[in-house]
Amino acid sequence: MIHCGKRHVCAIVVCIVIFGSILICSWKGAQLQDNMTRKTFPQGNNVISVGQFCRGKAAKNVITPLKDNRTFIISPYFDDREDKVIRVIGIVHHEDVKELYCWFCCQPHGKTYVSKAKIDVHSDRFGFPYGAADIVCLEPENCDPTHVSIHQSPHGDIDQLSRFEIKNRKAEAFSADFTVCISAMFGNYNNVLQFVQSMEMYKILGAQKVVIYKNNCSQMMEKVLKFYLEEGTVEVIPWPINSYLKVSTKWHFSMDAKDIGYYGQITALNDCIYRNMQRSRFVVLNDADEIILPLKHSDWKTMMSSLQEQNPGTGVFLFENHIFPETITTPMFNISSWNTVPGINILQHVHREPDRKEVFNPKKMIVDPRKVIQTSVHSVLHAYGTSVNVPMDVALIYHCRVPLQSNLPRESLIRDTTLWRYNSSLIMNVNKVLYQTVLETQK
Numbered sequence: 001m002i003h004c005g006k007r008h009v010c011a012i013v014v015c016i017v018i019f020g021s022i023l024i025c026s027w028k029g030a031q032l033q034d035n036m037t038r039k040t041f042p043q044g045n046n047v048i049s050v051g052q053f054c055r056g057k058a059a060k061n062v063i064t065p066l067k068d069n070r071t072f073i074i075s076p077y078f079d080d081r082e083d084k085v086i087r088v089i090g091i092v093h094h095e096d097v098k099e100l101y102c103w104f105c106c107q108p109h110g111k112t113y114v115s116k117a118k119i120d121v122h123s124d125r126f127g128f129p130y131g132a133a134d135i136v137c138l139e140p141e142n143c144d145p146t147h148v149s150i151h152q153s154p155h156g157d158i159d160q161l162s163r164f165e166i167k168n169r170k171a172e173a174f175s176a177d178f179t180v181c182i183s184a185m186f187g188n189y190n191n192v193l194q195f196v197q198s199m200e201m202y203k204i205l206g207a208q209k210v211v212i213y214k215n216n217c218s219q220m221m222e223k224v225l226k227f228y229l230e231e232g233t234v235e236v237i238p239w240p241i242n243s244y245l246k247v248s249t250k251w252h253f254s255m256d257a258k259d260i261g262y263y264g265q266i267t268a269l270n271d272c273i274y275r276n277m278q279r280s281r282f283v284v285l286n287d288a289d290e291i292i293l294p295l296k297h298s299d300w301k302t303m304m305s306s307l308q309e310q311n312p313g314t315g316v317f318l319f320e321n322h323i324f325p326e327t328i329t330t331p332m333f334n335i336s337s338w339n340t341v342p343g344i345n346i347l348q349h350v351h352r353e354p355d356r357k358e359v360f361n362p363k364k365m366i367v368d369p370r371k372v373i374q375t376s377v378h379s380v381l382h383a384y385g386t387s388v389n390v391p392m393d394v395a396l397i398y399h400c401r402v403p404l405q406s407n408l409p410r411e412s413l414i415r416d417t418t419l420w421r422y423n424s425s426l427i428m429n430v431n432k433v434l435y436q437t438v439l440e441t442q443k
């Protein structure tokens with residue numbers, strides 16, 4: 001029995017020694033790892049402070065200027081399609097902004113890491129000094145930042161910086177098949193009838209959401225937007241870009257020497273792609289006076305399934321723009337109550353301008369947002385996968401506006417009544433909206 005007891009004690013001693021060594025080893029390991037984290041962190045990163053909780057002033061607006069007055073932050077988005085990066089959509093002066101740093105607040109302890117950003121000014125600046133930019137930072141390891149601040153220097157006081165929430169961090173289920181992005185509503189926009197008709201067409205064709213970057217519009221439009229907000233169809237992103245920059249209504253600097261082109265449209269479109277990357281199967285990039293009209297299918301969903309089947313690996317579908325001049329009217333669908341509503345009645349404009357040999361019809365797009373890296377207005381600049389031109393017999397863009405070929409007589413235009421296929425549901429839906437908004441008192 002004594003022998004047995006001795007063995008017992010021996011076993012316990014051995015156990016304690018082993019357990020103790022494991023404890024010491026793991027403690028040393030943890031220390032070592034801690035040092036490693038600091039030393040071998042990707043170049044350009046360094047620990048500023050340890051043990052603080054996330055600080056800085058929470059950014060409240062869609063456009064936030066930095067202290068340099070040359071950088072404007074829209075929003076950071078998590079993007080792990082290649083490296084794990086934070087892509088901050090912004091606007092920068094293409095020459096003056098040379099260096100920017102991401103200040104990350106790491107969870108769960110609120111450590112701050114600073115890393116140098118790659119500033120990628122989009123190539124489609126069209127001569128303007130300011131353009132859309134991706135401010136891209138590698139995400140620190142073992143950090144899981146929920147917020148980031150952007151600063152011109154790796155040094156400074158974090159309390160003085162704006163803190164932005166990083167979007168697209170958590171996986172999300174699709175809440176829409178199609179989201180339409182309307183990039184800039186400006187100039188006291190008051191084309192109420194055409195806007196409501198476009199909205200109702202988007203819904204008939206399969207859109208669940210329309211995102212509008214709103215600079216400014218009329219009181220009557222405000223009422224219509226409020227209706228769609230309450231309906232849950234519209235998301236308004238305030239876009240007060242003219243408070244910070246001199247904006248042009250033209251697309252090229254040579255036409256209008258301002259700071260940035262077309263109310264910062266390109267930045268808005270890129271933001272819209274990232275904003276809807278997780279929640280929408282497709283994003284439709286067009287203006288409020290444009291409607292992508294399918295010719296072989298009754299809606300976008302069946303059209304896109306067919307196009308995807310025929311074009312595997314394609315993430316970008318380009319549709320040809322066709323002008324239906326507002327000056328050429330067909331006296332059909334003259335609905336008396338609509339005559340008091342400002343704007344164009346698209347059902348009365350069913351003649352399109354013929355193609356010109358020497359002029360290329362611009363395109364607008366339906367994209368899989370997860371395949372897009374950088375977008376322009378008529379094409380994408382960087383994407384995973386290919387772009388495809390959708391032929392005219394599958395779909396065209398119905399674009400009702402002032403003519404481009406104003407010298408052409410009516411007989412030279414092509415009568416195209418594709419839009420009329422939708423007349424009965426369109427009229428019914430438009431009436432429903434008008435009687436709940438601008439025609440409310442006439443109910």
Ligand SMILES: *[C@@H]1O[C@H](CO)[C@@H](O)[C@H](O)[C@H]1NC(C)=O
Nearest residue numbers: 065066067068069070243244
């Ligand atoms: C930035 O703009 C503000 C307001 O216009 C002005 O007060 C400030 O001096 C400007 N700062 C720089 C660095 O240009």
Ligand SMILES: *[C@@H]1O[C@H](CO)[C@@H](O)[C@H](O)[C@H]1NC(C)=O
Nearest residue numbers: 186187188189215216217218
């Ligand atoms: C909207 O912009 C126009 C000029 O484009 C201006 O005259 C009008 O006052 C602005 N309206 C509002 C509400 O800011």
Ligand SMILES: *[C@@H]1O[C@H](CO)[C@@H](O)[C@H](O)[C@H]1NC(C)=O
Nearest residue numbers: 329330331332334335336348
């Ligand atoms: C629509 O009908 C009204 C009369 O109700 C008429 O004055 C107007 O000219 C018509 N417009 C078109 C475009 O046919």
Ligand SMILES: *[C@@H]1O[C@H](CO)[C@@H](O)[C@H](O)[C@H]1NC(C)=O
Nearest residue numbers: 332417420421422423424425
């Ligand atoms: C309006 O739509 C209905 C079907 O909803 C169709 O029967 C009718 O022909 C259309 N009207 C025109 C003028 O195309």
